[in-house]
Amino acid sequence: MLRPFDPALPLPPQEAGWDENLRFAYTEVDAFWLTRWTAETGWETGRLYEHRGATLELSPGANVLYYGQGVFEGLKAFRTRAGKLVLFRPMDNARRLQASAARLAMEPPPVNLFLEAVTAVVRANARWVPAPERGSFYLRPVLIGTEPVLGVRPSQEYLFYVFGCPVGPYMGGNRLIVLSGVHRSAPYGTGAAKAAGNYAGCLRPQKIAREMGYTDVLYLDAREDRYIEELTGANFFAVLKDGTLVTPALGSILPGITRDSVLTIAREVFGWVAVERKLAIEEVLSDAAEAFYVGTAAVLSPVTVIHYRGADHPVGDGNPGPRARMLRQALVEIQLQERPDPWGWVVEVA
Structure with missing residues (x-):
């Protein structure tokens, strides 16, 4: 049943502290x-x-x-x-x-x-x-x-x-797992669309990952089962030991808006080399100094461990890295109008 909402009707003020300890959960509001x-x-x-x-x-x-x-x-x-x-x-x-x-x-x-x-x-x-x-x-x-x-x-x-x-926060864990025989999407499929069915197919692998003590699944490509694509609901980045920021190229993955924001900030604010290309799982495990995932809900969270072929592999020295912290801080400051926004990303609600 639907009842029209009258925005002219007065609403009671929120109780003090109502927004403390918020979870990422469905809530009926006004x-x-x-x-x-x-x-x-x-x-x-x-x-x-x-x-x-x-x-x-x-x-x-x-x-x-x-x-x-x-x-x-x-x-x-x-x-x-x-x-x-x-x-x-x-x-x-x-x-x-x-x-x-x-x-x-x-x-x-x-x-x-x-x-x-x-x-x-x-x-x-x-x-x-x-x-x-x-x-x-x-x-x-x-x-x-x-x-x-x-x-x-x-x-x-x-x-x-x-x-x-x-x-409040979403996900936030730093341990990912590559599961064998599971793919999120395929070339020429619907992976680049934010379609409900794409997420339904990820629920069972995600459940398995969490039961094993990992935050989420890190999906590889369906053609060669080698190149990193994305998580269930977030894009993946790696900072290589030479300082290059790499993220998988678009095609069968979601064109994340946070992903695009991070690439832009890295290039135009910090002056880093940031590229979009194929990124093999072996390259990340051998040559990444940092890794992290990004999304509207997740914002930007570091990855310190990736489980692949039966073993946990630390990323870099196994600790969150400085570039991930810098990117997250810059992104949040732009969103809150605490840093210049030359791209016009932030829109005020009158």
């Missing part, structure tokens, strides 16, 4: 945003609805339930120390959602509609954006095919909605 598209009407005017107790109604024949037309995004809003609410690179998320939708033959929301939605959700839930040292407000834009269909074909009806949750 409002979420929703619109629909059909081939006959196009995109309807979107609006806010009450988040608490909200449910979505779908036909048992909805395309997303078995033909898998479902893509999504993840981005964050922050409260700066000056008290401003800001979004980080929302236009890039909007464009990536469009690319994911195109790969799955879905009708993508226009960029301006995406920006309207995420801005409205942050504004309506302003009291749920944590203090800068305590967390962030994670936004989840979702696009699903809802038309009841029986034969295999694209949906002619779509639901686009955006909700948000106050969150």
